[in-house]
Amino acid sequence: MTVSNVINGHPNVRPATRDRVLEAMTRLDYRVNVAARNLRKGRTGTIGLAVPEINRPYYGRLAASIIAAADRHGLRVSIEQTGARRESELAALALSRNRLYDGLILSTVGMGPADVQALEVDHPVVILGERIFGGPVDHVAMPNEAASEAATRHLVERGCRRIAIVCGRLGGEVDVSSLRHAGYLRALTEAGLAADPELVVTVESLTMQDAARRLRERLADGLLLDGAFCVTDTVAMGVLRALADAGVRVPEQVRVIGFDNVDESAYLVPSLSTVDPDHDLMAERAVALLASRIDRAGSGPEREEFAGPFRLVVRESTGG
Amino acid sequence: MTVSNVINGHPNVRPATRDRVLEAMTRLDYRVNVAARNLRKGRTGTIGLAVPEINRPYYGRLAASIIAAADRHGLRVSIEQTGARRESELAALALSRNRLYDGLILSTVGMGPADVQALEVDHPVVILGERIFGGPVDHVAMPNEAASEAATRHLVERGCRRIAIVCGRLGGEVDVSSLRHAGYLRALTEAGLAADPELVVTVESLTMQDAARRLRERLADGLLLDGAFCVTDTVAMGVLRALADAGVRVPEQVRVIGFDNVDESAYLVPSLSTVDPDHDLMAERAVALLASRIDRAGSGPEREEFAGPFRLVVRESTGG
DNA sequence: GGCAACGTTTTTATCGATACAAAGGATCTC
C-alpha cells in the first residue's frame, strides 16, 4: 500500500519511507503491473482509434495528431484498421466495450445514419468523420461545405468556367463526397455557373489509383474542363497524374485544388492548392472530448458537434 | 468457470450447458473484462510499435502492414511516436517492460550501437531498422546495401556519370544513410566512376522539406549532376521539387531514383523509380518473430537477422 | 452391488494494485 502511495505520488508518506521504497524498487527492478492496475481501476489508459487505413496520407496525418494529443492527456492509442468496412467499424465498437479501451475515436466511413443505434454503448465514443450527424455521441467533423465552397470559389475567381468535381459515389446518404459536392454546387450557383452533371467525375474509392484511372477514362471520352475540385488531396494526386498522362498542363489548361493539405501537397510538381482543416485542432478536440467523458464516466453535458476552421492554401496548381 | 470454459471454447462442456451460458450472456449483455484476463494470464494480447512518426509515408506503410500482420496473429497494435529521439525509443522499451505490451517492435533511429545493452530486457523485442546489428534481439532490416547498389547501378546503366546521393549525415555509426551510401559507392566503383565528395548532398533530417531546401542550396552553389540516388522516396519527393524549382528536367537532364516504393511514388509527375523492399514480408516476419518469442516466453532459438528481398521499380524519373 | 473410469460442474486460490478502514505513533491541548 505504501508502495502504491509512493508510486502515485500521494501525500502523507514520510520522505524517509519514500526513499526506502524507491531504493527497494530500483534494487528489485520493480515494475508496476499495468494489467492489475487496470483491473482495479476499471481503466486502461488506452483509447482506440479506428480508421480505414493508416497508410493514407490523411489518416496518417490525423493519427499522428491524435497520438500526440492523447499523449498530452496521458493516454495511449491503439489503432484498428477497418478498411472502411462497416462490419469492422462495428467490431471496433465491440472491442472497446470489452474494456479494452477507455474510449474510442471512430472514423466512420462504412457505417451510415442507419447505424446510429449501434453507438448507444456504455463507454465514450467520439465520431470523427462525416457519415453520422446528430448521433448519441460527440462528433468532430471538417468544415466540409464551407471549405468546399471556398475551394470551388477560388477556382471561379481564377477564371475557371468548366469546373469538375472528382468525388466518390453520391448516394442519398451523408458522406464526405456528398457534403463537399454540396459546397461545390453552392459556389457554382453563387457564381451563376450551371451545374453540368457531365462535370461530376465519380470514382469507386477515394484513392490515387481509382482517381487516376477514372479521370483518364473520362478524358478519353472527351470530357472538357478548365478546373477540378478534388474531394481529397489523395484524389488530387491521382488527378494530377491523369492530367499529365493526357498531356494537359496544370495550371495553364486546368487548375486543380484538393482538400486536406497533407504534407505531400506542398512538394508535388506542380504543388497542390488545397484547403487546410487544422488537423491538430480537430485531433485535440476529439481527444479532449473523449478524455472528459472518460473522466466524468458518461454523465457529461450535451453531445457536442464540432466543425473546425479551415484556411485556403493557394499553390501552383491553381496559378500560385 | 464454466462460463470461462464456454468463452474459450474448451471441450467438456455439455451442449445444453453451453447454450444456457450463451443465452445468459446475451440476456445480461455480458462482456469479458480484458483487464482481468490480462492480469490472470500475464498477457495483454497487444504489442507495441514504436516508430519515429506515423505520418511519414514509409512508416505509415509499415504500420499498416504490421497491424494487418498482427491481426493475423491475434494481436493488437499500440503505436508510440518516438520522434526519432533516443530517449523516447528507450521509453518505449520501458513501457512494455511494465507488461503493457507482450512485446515490442522498435524502429531504431535515435538509438545507436552504444545502446545495445538497453535491449537486454525480459520481454520480446524485434528491432526494425538499421541502427543496431547483432544485438541481443531479433532484427529485421532492409537489404540496404544490395538495393542501393542496384539503384545506383541502374542510374549508371541509363548513362549517368555524375550521380549524387542525397542522404542524412554520414556518421561513423550504422544508419540508413551510411549503409545505403556504402551500396552507392560500391556501384560507382564497379562502374569505374570516381566518388566525388561534392556529389554527397547531406540533409539534416530525411524529410521532403529538408531535402528540397538543401538541394536548392547546393544547386545554387553550382552543383552539377546528371543522376540522383535518394535514400528514401520521401527525400526523393523533396529532390524532385527542388529540381523543378531550378528548372531542371527529369529525367532528361537528371535521373532520379528513390528507395521504399511508397504508394505516392507511382503517381508523382514524373513517377518515381525506386526499389521496393516488400514491406508486407518484412512486417510479417517481424510480427511472426515477435509472436513466436511471446509464445515461447523468451527461451527461443538463436537471435535472427533477417534482410528481406527487393526489386527495382523503373518509372519515368529514370527514363521509364 | 460395488467400484473404477470418465465427463462435467463447482470450489478455491491466485494474478497485483489499490480503496477503504483500522491501527500505530507522535504531538498538542486542557
Place this chain on the structure above:
DNA sequence: GAGATCCTTTGTATCGATAAAAACGTTGCC
C-alpha cells in the same frame, strides 16, 4: 496525564478471469 488530533503505516477486501483441484454424476464392467 488523559484524551483528542493528526500524520503515517499496515491490514483487508476487492476488481474479474482462470488454473488447478475437488466434487459430482453417469456409465460400464466384473
